Amino acid sequence: MNIGIAVFAYNRSSHLQQVLGGLQKNRNVEKLYLFQDGLKCEVHRKEWEKVKQVIKNIDWCETSCSFADVNKGLSFSIVNGVNRVLEENDAVVVLEDDCVPHSGFMTFMSEALQKYQNEKKVYSVSGYAYSVTVKNNGTDAYFTRRISSWGWGTWKDRWAYYQQDYKILGRIKNNDKLAEELRIWGKDLESYLLGNIYGSCDSWAVFWALTVIEQGGYCLSSNKGLIKNIGLDGTGVHCGVVELPQYLYKEEKKRFLLPDTVKLPDEYKEVFGEYFSWVSGEKKLKAYNELLLRWVDVLIDNRDAIAENLNHKQIYKCSIWGKGPLCDLLLKELSKKIEVLSIIESNPIDKSYKGIPVTKVENIPKDTQLIIVIPTYDFSRIKKMAEKVTDCKIVPLDFILR
Numbered sequence: 001m002n003i004g005i006a007v008f009a010y011n012r013s014s015h016l017q018q019v020l021g022g023l024q025k026n027r028n029v030e031k032l033y034l035f036q037d038g039l040k041c042e043v044h045r046k047e048w049e050k051v052k053q054v055i056k057n058i059d060w061c062e063t064s065c066s067f068a069d070v071n072k073g074l075s076f077s078i079v080n081g082v083n084r085v086l087e088e089n090d091a092v093v094v095l096e097d098d099c100v101p102h103s104g105f106m107t108f109m110s111e112a113l114q115k116y117q118n119e120k121k122v123y124s125v126s127g128y129a130y131s132v133t134v135k136n137n138g139t140d141a142y143f144t145r146r147i148s149s150w151g152w153g154t155w156k157d158r159w160a161y162y163q164q165d166y167k168i169l170g171r172i173k174n175n176d177k178l179a180e181e182l183r184i185w186g187k188d189l190e191s192y193l194l195g196n197i198y199g200s201c202d203s204w205a206v207f208w209a210l211t212v213i214e215q216g217g218y219c220l221s222s223n224k225g226l227i228k229n230i231g232l233d234g235t236g237v238h239c240g241v242v243e244l245p246q247y248l249y250k251e252e253k254k255r256f257l258l259p260d261t262v263k264l265p266d267e268y269k270e271v272f273g274e275y276f277s278w279v280s281g282e283k284k285l286k287a288y289n290e291l292l293l294r295w296v297d298v299l300i301d302n303r304d305a306i307a308e309n310l311n312h313k314q315i316y317k318c319s320i321w322g323k324g325p326l327c328d329l330l331l332k333e334l335s336k337k338i339e340v341l342s343i344i345e346s347n348p349i350d351k352s353y354k355g356i357p358v359t360k361v362e363n364i365p366k367d368t369q370l371i372i373v374i375p376t377y378d379f380s381r382i383k384k385m386a387e388k389v390t391d392c393k394i395v396p397l398d399f400i401l402r
Contacts, residue, residue, distance in 0.1 A: 003110060005092075006082060006093065008095070008097060009034065011051055016054055016055075033084070034055045038071040052067060075202045091153060091156065096149075099231075101227060102225070109127060111255075117155060119262055122143075126153070126220065126221055127226030128222070128229075141258055142220075142259065185272060226253075307338050317341055318368060321372065326374050327374055343359070371394045373397060376398055
């Protein structure tokens with residue numbers, strides 16, 4: 001089976017160099033298909049020219065380079081690029097210029113594409129690891145029904161199902177069984193589809209994800225990350241500045257054990273229903289701004305009001321759900337009168353934050369009297385999760401700012 005490797009770039013030369021550096025450490029990378037979108041505006045020209053030169057300077061493998069004369073946008077570029085590669089190959093591996101591959105990435109992708117070539121219900125494989133915890137099945141990967149667009153691959157016959165069909169969401173929502181699958185695997189997809197219509201995003205992946213859900217397909221995901229996304233720094237088209245846990249292989253990995261049976265993890269409904277829950281960036285920003293304004297009012301009236309109010313209610317030990325600037329402010333306000341025992345995250349990647357242990361909710365210290373939830377926009381879901389494992393009081397941050 002011939003597997004083509006496609007790399008897509010625009011105007012991020014340092015990002016692209018890291019991706020190419022990662023690929024160079026992989027075995028059996030004999031040829032790359034490289035695609036650079038056309039210049040969108042003059043402000044981008046300097047970096048755009050650098051990217052073109054980086055591509056032209058590749059001398060460690062064979063290359064097929066496509067430089068667009070006009071800017072076609074991310075969606076058009078990737079779909080047409082994948083189509084182009086599959087004209088000459090049986091399968092394709094796709095990397096955008098912010099997805100840095102581990103040295104074992106192509107081994108994993110090649111082995112998976114070979115193993116599931118005739119499993120027609122498997123639509124996609126990916127080296128990206130979701131920041132979730134699923135029961136280990138004794139292999140290095142597991143199946144989901146959700147594609148990842150960060151370091152992925154598929155076969156020519158599976159990709160033939162892809163089309164930019166705006167009616168697909170309606171068909172899925174009008175079918176009870178498929179609607180349930182959408183609830184688990186794609187709460188966020190409707191926002192992306194509408195974003196395409198409104199012009200706020202340019203997503204090709206939303207159609208691929210919905211296609212797999214409609215077809216009842218499966219997608220292979222690595223247990224640990226073989227892809228590091230370095231585009232969460234505000235330079236990308238769809239991702240702003242995001243703090244996202246990424247569970248990566250730190251060691252060399254030369255062989256992978258892949259599941260023989262194509263099936264979903266036992267706990268997939270709970271794990272992925274929560275993971276793909278969707279809150280728009282606008283709603284998050286509005287919630288944080290309202291909290292900050294309320295905080296200012298409280299501090300103007302009495303700088304120690306927050307800690308004093310909690311002490312008045314006989315609260316002396318608490319845990320905080322969520323990190324970031326608001327957490328920092330809260331830690332400062334509580335430091336003299338309230339002991340913060342832990343910082344809670346759904347899927348923690350750090351062991352400590354500001355010297356305080358970072359834990360999952362099921363591991364919070366038993367002495368915790370109160371959990372203060374910073375992401376108030378997601379309070380209902382968080383409260384349900386916490387109530388399964390603790391009897392302590394759970395309140396949104398705005399509650400203690402009243």
